Amino acid sequence: MRECLAQAMRMITKLSRSGMAVLALGVILSGCAANEAPVVSDSPVATNTNTNTAPALQGTLVGGGASSQTAAQEAWRAGFQTTYSAVTVDYDPTGSGTGRSSFSSGGFAFAGTDDAFSVEEAAGAFAGCSAGTGLVEIPVYISPIAVAFNLPDVPTLNLDPATIAKIFAGKIKSWDDKAIAAANPGVKLPNTAITAVHRSDKSGTTGNFTDYLAETASAEWTWGAVEQWPEKLAGEAADKTQGVREAITSAAGAIGYLDASQAADLGTVAIKVGSDYVQHSAEGAAAAVAASKLETGRAATDIVFDLDRKQTTSKAYPLVLVSYLVACGQYQDANTAELVRTYFEHAVSTAGQQAAANQAGSAPLNSELTSLVSDAISKIK
Amino acid sequence: MPPPVANVLKSRADADEWRNLINDRPRGLDRRRRITNKVALGAITAAFCLAIAPLVSVLWTVVSAGLNRIDVEFFTQSMRGVIGEGGGALHAIMGTIQITLAAAVISVPVGILAAVYLVEYGRGAFARTLTLLVDVMTGIPSIVAGLFAFALFSLAFGPGVRAGVAGAVALSLLMTPVVIRSAEEMLRLVPTELREASQALGAPKYRTITDVVLPTAASGITAGVMLGISRIVGETAPLLLVAGFTDSMNYNLFSGRMASLPVFIYSQWQNKGVDAAAYDDRAWSAALTLIAFVFVLNLASRMANRFLGAKAR
Numbered sequence: 001m002r003e004c005l006a007q008a009m010r011m012i013t014k015l016s017r018s019g020m021a022v023l024a025l026g027v028i029l030s031g032c033a034a035n036e037a038p039v040v041s042d043s044p045v046a047t048n049t050n051t052n053t054a055p056a057l058q059g060t061l062v063g064g065g066a067s068s069q070t071a072a073q074e075a076w077r078a079g080f081q082t083t084y085s086a087v088t089v090d091y092d093p094t095g096s097g098t099g100r101s102s103f104s105s106g107g108f109a110f111a112g113t114d115d116a117f118s119v120e121e122a123a124g125a126f127a128g129c130s131a132g133t134g135l136v137e138i139p140v141y142i143s144p145i146a147v148a149f150n151l152p153d154v155p156t157l158n159l160d161p162a163t164i165a166k167i168f169a170g171k172i173k174s175w176d177d178k179a180i181a182a183a184n185p186g187v188k189l190p191n192t193a194i195t196a197v198h199r200s201d202k203s204g205t206t207g208n209f210t211d212y213l214a215e216t217a218s219a220e221w222t223w224g225a226v227e228q229w230p231e232k233l234a235g236e237a238a239d240k241t242q243g244v245r246e247a248i249t250s251a252a253g254a255i256g257y258l259d260a261s262q263a264a265d266l267g268t269v270a271i272k273v274g275s276d277y278v279q280h281s282a283e284g285a286a287a288a289v290a291a292s293k294l295e296t297g298r299a300a301t302d303i304v305f306d307l308d309r310k311q312t313t314s315k316a317y318p319l320v321l322v323s324y325l326v327a328c329g330q331y332q333d334a335n336t337a338e339l340v341r342t343y344f345e346h347a348v349s350t351a352g353q354q355a356a357a358n359q360a361g362s363a364p365l366n367s368e369l370t371s372l373v374s375d376a377i378s379k380i381k
Numbered sequence: 382m383p384p385p386v387a388n389v390l391k392s393r394a395d396a397d398e399w400r401n402l403i404n405d406r407p408r409g410l411d412r413r414r415r416i417t418n419k420v421a422l423g424a425i426t427a428a429f430c431l432a433i434a435p436l437v438s439v440l441w442t443v444v445s446a447g448l449n450r451i452d453v454e455f456f457t458q459s460m461r462g463v464i465g466e467g468g469g470a471l472h473a474i475m476g477t478i479q480i481t482l483a484a485a486v487i488s489v490p491v492g493i494l495a496a497v498y499l500v501e502y503g504r505g506a507f508a509r510t511l512t513l514l515v516d517v518m519t520g521i522p523s524i525v526a527g528l529f530a531f532a533l534f535s536l537a538f539g540p541g542v543r544a545g546v547a548g549a550v551a552l553s554l555l556m557t558p559v560v561i562r563s564a565e566e567m568l569r570l571v572p573t574e575l576r577e578a579s580q581a582l583g584a585p586k587y588r589t590i591t592d593v594v595l596p597t598a599a600s601g602i603t604a605g606v607m608l609g610i611s612r613i614v615g616e617t618a619p620l621l622l623v624a625g626f627t628d629s630m631n632y633n634l635f636s637g638r639m640a641s642l643p644v645f646i647y648s649q650w651q652n653k654g655v656d657a658a659a660y661d662d663r664a665w666s667a668a669l670t671l672i673a674f675v676f677v678l679n680l681a682s683r684m685a686n687r688f689l690g691a692k693a694r
Contacts, residue, residue, distance in 0.1 A: 033459035033471045033630050060637050062541070062625075071654045077628070078462040088461075088629045090638055093652050107541025127540065242651050261655055359464055359655060 036085075057084045061339040064092030065099020065112035066204050066323050067241045068259040071360035072141050072347075073112065079355055080346045089343060095240060097202030097227060103128075103326060109336050110343070111326040112141075114204020115227060116304040119297060128336075129328030136301040136380050138373045140347050141323035142289050143362040144280035145209055146263035147271065149255040150248050151175060151190065156279065158183040160272035165213045165220035167255060168196045170234045175253060183272075190253075197247045197256030198229040200237035208307075208321045209257045215309035216318075259321065261360040271319055274312030284317030286363035291316060301329060301376040330381050341380040348373050440672075447669030450662045459640075460628035465656040470667050472630045473645035476545060477674070479634055480624065480641055481614050483549035484556055489606055491553075492560025493595075499561070500568040501590055518558040526554040527619025534623065545631070545639035548624030552616060556609040563605025567598040600689035607682030611675050617643035642671045 073091040080089055094102070096113040103111035106127030116122075122135045129135075147164060149157065159167075163179045166172045172179060176189045199206045204227065211225035223230040229237070236254070238247040245262050248254045260268075260280045270277035278284055292308040309318045325344055331337035346352045353364035365373065458469035495515075499508055530551035534542045571594050579589040595602075625638035626648045649664035 033461065033469070034454075034457040035463070035468070036459055036461050036630055062543075062638070067652070070652045074464055074652075074654055078464050081462050081629075088627065088631075088637070090625070090627045092625070102541060105540045240651065242653060262653070264655065361655070 056086070057339060057342060058086045059335055059339055060088045060090070061109055061336070061343060062090045062092070063099075063108045063110035063112065063325075064090075064094050064102060065108070065326075066096045066114045066141075067093035068114055068143065068205055068321060069093070069112040069141050069323050070241070071261050072356035072362060075355035075359040076343070076347045076352050079352060080343055083346070084342070087339060089339075093240070095201045096204035096207070100326070109327075109331075110340050112323060113326060114321055114323045115207045116295075116302075116324050117326065122298075122302060126328060128332060130330040130332055133329035134299050134301065136327045136329055136344075136376050137324050138303050138344065138348065138376050139289075139305060139322045139365070139369065140325045140344075140373070141321075141356065141360075141362050142282075142285050142365070143321050143323070143360065144260040144282070144285040144317050145205060145212075145257055145319050145321050146260040146266075146280045147255065147257050147269035147319070148245075148248055148263040148266040149269065150252055151192070151267055152252060154187060154189075155267050157187065157267065157269050158272070158277040159269045161213060161216035162220045164269070164271070165217040167194055168198070168213070168233070168235070169220060170196065171220070183277075192253035195247075195251055195254040196233075196235035197238050197244050197254050198233075198235050199244060200229070200239050202227045203240075204323065205241065205257065205259060205321060209319070211307070212309045212319045259360075261362070271317070273316060273318060274314075276314075278315060278317050280317050280319070282357065282361055282363040284315055285320040286366065287313055288316040288318045288320045289322060289363070290366060301379050303372060303376055327380050329379065334381075337381050341377060344377045344380070345374070348377065443665065443668050443672060446662075446665040448666075450666035451669065455663075455666055459630050461630070463628070465654055466659040468663065470642065470645055470663065470670065472627070473640040473642045473667060474670065475630065475632065476624070476639040476641040477614065477643075477671075479632070480545050480548045480552065480620070480639065481610055483546060483634055484552035484613055485606065485610060487549060487553035488556040488560050488609065492557050492606075492609075493564050493602060495557075495561045496564035496568055497590060497595075499565050501586070501594070515558045515561050518554070519562065521555065521558075523551075523555055523616050524618040524622070526551045527622040529554060530619065530623045543623060543625035543638045544636060545624055545634040548620045548639065548641065549634065551619035551623055552613040555616065555619075556613045559609040559612050560605055563608060564598070564602045567601030567605065568594060570601065571597045600686045603685040603689055604682045607678055607685070611678050614675060614678070615643055615671055617647055620644050621647060642667050642674070646671070 070091070070093040073093075077089045077091060081087060091112070092099075092108070096115055099108065099111040100113050100117065102108045104124070104126055109128060116137050117135060122137070125131060126135070147159070151157075157180070159180065160183060163172065163183065166179065172194065174191055174193055176191045181187075181189055206229055207225060207227040210221070210223065210229075213221035214223070214225045223233070236247055236251075238244045238256070241258050241262050244256045244258045245266075248256045248258075248266060255269075263280075268280060270279045272278075288311065289305060289307070291311050291313045292305050295304045295306045298304055304324070305322050307318070307320065307322065311318055325347065327340045327344065328337075331340070347356075348365060348370055350364075350370075353362075353370075356362050357364050454467060455469040455471075456474070457471055458467075459472035460468045460470075461472075495511070499511060503511065530547045533550065534544065534547040575593055575597065576589055579593045580586070584592070620641050621644050624641060624644065626640050626644045627638040628640075631637050631639045646664045646667045649660045649667065653660040
């Protein structure tokens with residue numbers, strides 16, 4: 001009898017102890033996140049008393065697409081969600097191709113893409129938009145694409161477009177090849193085999209890179225400007241920007257192309273522009289875009305660059321990526337339209353562009369482009 | 382009762398016989414047996430070490446890399462508005478708990494009732510088909526479950542729909558067969574005599590099941606449920622597909638994206654900003670949290686086993 005009682009007591013103590021732990025855990029976890037303002041859904045005005053000018057925006061905005069924009073989007077979302085605490089913005093870095101198709105099918109309210117919709121595609125039907133209202137496409141993110149490589153003790157290499165094309169086409173197989181050595185006097189090149197890394201997914205970065213090769217080295221690069229890497233070419237395939245980075249970092253002798261913001265600790269190629277070799281930089285990218293013209297034959301809200309890859313502007317870096325944000329001309333849902341418009345305005349604002357430059361090393365839009373883009377954004381309804 | 386060995390050996394004749402037996406044993410055979418024993422023991426130990434090595438290595442890596450960000454901030458903040466360093470995984474932890482509980486709420490009743498049917502009622506072709514289907518379901522790749530939930534919710538709510546409950550539906554597809562199988566085993570272990578005794582006392586079959594069979598098997602069933610939860614809590618693919626990921630808290634299972642720990646790990650690794658180390662640290666810490674989560678679940682399952690087992694006796 002006494003034994004039984006003791007056992008019961010022990011059981012109760014054990015239970016209450018574990019119960020207490022569960023309770024404590026519950027208290028810790030049930031609270032709102034310390035960095036988030038509590039959302040007061042029934043009185044939205046209360047959440048932004050400190051920003052008198054801002055209208056009471058509410059809701060969730062979901063977009064996605066170009067993985068090159070990831071870092072910039074993070075900066076924009078952080079700034080935007082601080083101003084509008086009742087709004088949640090999500091960005092899925094699924095790649096430009098998926099981003100555009102999800103936007104077409106209505107899965108995303110807006111898309112980020114490194115390659116704009118073609119004129120025919122833009123005239124088509126979009127599930128989330130009112131029929132026949134057209135698209136708003138604006139450049140928001142100008143960033144150099146770095147050709148990065150992994151060779152111990154070699155921080156930079158000079159290469160001309162033809163040599164880069166040959167490397168990625170698998171015609172140059174070793175780092176001590178004559179073509180590479182000729183452009184890099186004094187650099188001790190190992191006889192390591194070259195592993196050319198490319199994107200396995202349909203990618204805007206690939207589109208811009210192959211466009212550059214097709215324009216500047218048409219004799220060596222015969223596959224044209226394509227978003228999907230040509231199947232016939234050998235080399236290592238890697239998923240998204242991060243996969244390419246990982247592949248280059250992990251194998252000596254690897255070379256690949258990726259958004260310059262992700263190439264910080266890798267060796268990068270100075271590409272030949274005119275008679276000079278130019279390293280990637282935000283300023284060089286901005287100069288290359290400034291010297292390019294807008295595509296003609298598009299609507300006023302459809303601002304797309306026809307990048308001049310062959311230019312020889314001093315200090316310009318024409319291997320540049322211009323990434324766009326895409327929205328409907330008119331949304332079926334008025335609140336979504338409001339959210340998209342305000343979010344886009346934030347992205348192209350001076351603060352937004354500066355935040356992106358700090359976070360992702362992109363080149364801020366110049367004032368001329370900003371006013372053009374702002375006009376287009378104001379047409380979203 | 383047989384006499385103790387000492388008594389047997391007391392008689393001189395017996396002792397002689399034993400000695401003869403031992404001495405007559407061929408020496409070669411004895412040695413061969415000893416060598417075989419040593420070799421087998423060595424092989425088993427080596428296999429054990431081989432099996433345990435990756436486990437220890439993974440655990441060591443996760444713990445040493447994950448401890449960097451196990452701090453208060455990690456458990457009290459979400460990733461909303463965080464650039465680079467700082468931030469936490471509270472939104473993912475809450476999401477994992479909610480989605481897992483919702484999946485359990487769907488799977489446990491279905492699983493236990495199905496098991497009761499199979500053990501107590503099911504006869505013939507239908508029961509055999511059901512058993513076969515459950516076996517097939519155990520082998521479903523998780524991404525297929527995710528695709529099922531994605532198709533289901535897309536058809537109902539349009540493309541691009543993401544919700545915690547869709548993730549729960551996908552996970553319940555993976556959890557249900559585990560619950561059925563383990564509950565079935567446990568119910569079969571309940572002695573037939575108990576059922577017969579209950580029915581002999583005049584209890585109808587349903588009372589026998591609810592008052593005798595289920596309580597007897599309760600501890601085993603609970604362990605099975607915990608096993609099922611451990612099975613699904615680390616699933617990434619279906620949640621990535623249908624629950625999506627977000628930086629913000631979301632307590633509403635039925636609307637909007639909901640983060641979860643596995644998806645948090647994936648997105649932190651995949652979508653690094655410029656300060657890559659901060660993202661890696663968060664991913665490791667989330668991995669450690671997830672492992673700790675599963676560990677606690679296993680402990681809870683053992684405790685439930687002991688507690689409920691005692692009650693049933």
